[in-house]
Amino acid sequence: MGVRVVSLVPSLTEAVAVSAPPGTLVGATDWCSHPAELGDGVMRIGGTKNPDTGAVAALRPDLVIANEEENRGPDLEALRAAGIEVLVTEVRGLEQAFGELERVLLACGVRGRPGWLDAAEAAWAGVGGAGAGVGAGAGGSEGDEPPRTAVVPIWRRPWMVLGRDTFAGDLLARLGVRNLYADHPERYPKVPLDELRAAAPELVVLPDEPYRFTRDDGPEAFPGTAAALVDGRHLTWYGPSLAEAPRVLRAALRSAAPARS
Numbered sequence: 001m002g003v004r005v006v007s008l009v010p011s012l013t014e015a016v017a018v019s020a021p022p023g024t025l026v027g028a029t030d031w032c033s034h035p036a037e038l039g040d041g042v043m044r045i046g047g048t049k050n051p052d053t054g055a056v057a058a059l060r061p062d063l064v065i066a067n068e069e070e071n072r073g074p075d076l077e078a079l080r081a082a083g084i085e086v087l088v089t090e091v092r093g094l095e096q097a098f099g100e101l102e103r104v105l106l107a108c109g110v111r112g113r114p115g116w117l118d119a120a121e122a123a124w125a126g127v128g129g130a131g132a133g134v135g136a137g138a139g140g141s142e143g144d145e146p147p148r149t150a151v152v153p154i155w156r157r158p159w160m161v162l163g164r165d166t167f168a169g170d171l172l173a174r175l176g177v178r179n180l181y182a183d184h185p186e187r188y189p190k191v192p193l194d195e196l197r198a199a200a201p202e203l204v205v206l207p208d209e210p211y212r213f214t215r216d217d218g219p220e221a222f223p224g225t226a227a228a229l230v231d232g233r234h235l236t237w238y239g240p241s242l243a244e245a246p247r248v249l250r251a252a253l254r255s256a257a258p259a260r261s
Helices: 010-017 055-059 073-081 093-108 115-127 167-176 194-199 234-236 245-254
Strands: 005-007 023-026 064-069 086-087 146-151 154-155 175-177 203-207 228-231
Touching: 005 010, 005 086, 010 023, 010 064, 010 203, 055 234, 064 073, 064 093, 073 086, 073 194, 086 093, 093 146, 093 167, 115 154, 115 245, 154 203, 203 234, 228 234, 228 245, 234 245
Parallel strands: 005 023, 005 064, 064 086, 146 175, 146 203, 203 228
Antiparallel strands: none
8 A cells, every 4th residue: 555645735745646656645735726636535634834633634644744934833743743754845945846856755655756857857957047137048048138136025914025045036046036135134024115115126026926916916016117927836836837937937037017107
């Protein structure tokens, strides 16, 4: 009999669902939206921040997969106290993501390297670092544009932005986006809007998760600044979406336009 797995991380849910033998994944959060055909055989056990630990335990999993950033320590400790093995990932950069994905898939009984993981590594292999412009080709040289300074809000009311040492920040840096708060002492600092504007970014990057920024909700706060609306799954998820993320994110960054005053 295979490993029974509950995932508390949407991106890891997708990675396991498309890679592990059928029946491996028995539980996932309400936010686990991919793959679309996750199916009735996977029980929903609440949110990433408030999972029903009793429901998780009732599924009798051999393993719960979690993340040190997305999940709360007390919930993970409650699962351990119930005798359940919990694998906690740490993902603060692209290379670390690839390593953690291999570790998770191995623990979930995946034998052999999934094709999507090879495709993801290949897609990012030639993408330049902070010196590459958002118009660059895969190698960071074709069609180069100067790097653009940016702020990257992830929440409003209060405003919060990407700070130091984040996975999303690493992806953006590789695509030529220089986060003005990359050296902030906090990873997700709360910064007043007036201060964000005063930083005079050339670009504001607005993902649709965790806060759902849209064309009508976000860009208007930065009048005159180019706004790039990006798919949060491609910016913040580490899994199969990484294979297409460079292309999708680069297209969104290229299409950034100033907000109307």
